[in-house]
Amino acid sequence: MNKIIVYEYEDFNGLSKEFISDVPDLRSVDFGDCISSLKVIGQPWLAFQNPNYKGLPAAFEEGEYKRIPLNNQISSLQLVTEDLENPQITLYENAKYEGASKVITEETNLTYGYFNNKASSHIVQKGAWLLYEKAYRSGWLCIAREGTKNPDYGSIFNFHDKCSHVYPLKAGRPVITTKILWDRKKVESESEVVIDEFIGINATDFEQTFNSSNSRVYETATSHSFKFTPNLQIDEKFTLSIDPSTTLTVEKGKPESIHTIDKVKVIVPVKIPPHSELNVQVIKKLVTASAPVEVSITRNGKTKTEIGEYRTVSGRSINARYAVKPIEIKKKT
CATH class of the missing domain: 2.60.20.10 (Crystallins)
Structure with missing residues (x-):
């Protein structure tokens, strides 16, 4: 939304009015020659000393102006509607x-x-x-x-x-929305890493309990990053929603990645048969994947869409693999 909020006194005090379109004569809305501060959201505005956009001008880009030129002299306001890119x-x-x-x-x-x-x-x-x-x-x-x-x-x-x-004149900050195109996700690589291993030996004639719990909890990290493609020219900060609990803030020229920590519960066997050796390995699967990101940039009522790239290296997939093998029990002589 492009708008200007004008105030009767400096520092945004006194009476105020808000406009979203041209005002050829501020006296017609009972606000002529009384503006001393203002705020601009979106596109720039032009202010004029006389009605119908005549007389001395002043220009205000997006921002807050506690004090202004043409103090108590503004009689008309005009929104700049031009496309201000590539002037x-x-x-x-x-x-x-x-x-x-x-x-x-x-x-x-x-x-x-x-x-x-x-x-x-x-x-x-x-x-x-x-x-x-x-x-x-x-x-x-x-x-x-x-x-x-x-x-x-x-x-x-x-x-x-x-x-x-x-x-x-510079355009106001655009409204930027993003959408990860999960249906076009690509798995680039997969690998497995052993993160834990333990062995239990039962040399008795009875089933033995290996430990008191049938599960273990492991921490794993997932990295999330955004890659700017050559055509994507955005100087504004924006966010990328990855899931309901994870949001990546993207700002060009700054690190564009975050790491999230998850706790994963892994079920492991706790019983060892008689005359057996139990070998348990906890395996983490590392998956590197990417997906295109649709970035919609709306400025001055016009929207253009560019494509970026979301990348992730995830280790959330953890499971236990185990093998039981018999052991030879030497008889006493």
């Missing part, structure tokens, strides 16, 4: 898109290059941009949105040869 704007040296040009796809301080204070027109190919009069996002600013053209900075903006910093 692109072309600046031109002269009006009407003539002269030298510069294509920009990321935040750029023009004072570090050869195009500082040279732009006089622009075309926005993708995204929503803020063009600043001074470096470091300061001074007067111009808002440039996808699909728009400004053929002449002079006639309206008096902005000829004054652009020094260019900033693309």
Whole structure:
């Protein structure tokens, strides 16, 4: 959900209102020229000094703003609906898109290059941009949105040869959901490990009790990990539900695995026949498996689905194997 919550006073105090769509005139909802702090969830919002999105502008990306520019001066609000991924704007040296040009796809301080204070027109190919009069996002600013053209900075903006910093607005945090496609699970390897072994000998003519309990409890660890595929580009933290009690938190650039500890009860034989040797081995089966993960990323009402990979090395399967063999009893002479 994209929304903005506006407050009458600084630090989110006083009266408040919440909006999920454009408000051309805040006086019509009894909240004009009184906003001093705000919170943005999702896509950025634009604020304007005058009704109908005119006058001095300010832009607010997702976050909390205890104090704001245009304090007690905001008269209209507008939600940025553009797709803000892979932004692109072309600046031109002269009006009407003539002269030298510069294509920009990321935040750029023009004072570090050869195009500082040279732009006089622009075309926005993708995204929503803020063009600043001074470096470091300061001074007067111009808002440039996808699909728009400004053929002449002079006639309206008096902005000829004054652009020094260019900033693309960033989208809000996406909603990410995941689903492990268990029906496509693949077992990559299996191996067995002996984790316990014991032997009992009964040299008598009667059945003997080997121990007092017919079960033993063993601890075993299972590792769970998530692998990013080349196409999966997510910078946000998200969770992967493996089972009702196990959730893996995934964040790119950090360890993407967890270990869970289980206790497994194993039934073992406790009786040894007469003149017999009982050999018991406790075997743990290690299984390495993988399954694709469907990752759905919803931003600004649009959902795209990518595929990641869940991997596990499990040792939960533990069982006892035993063999009984007769022993030779030497008779006394």
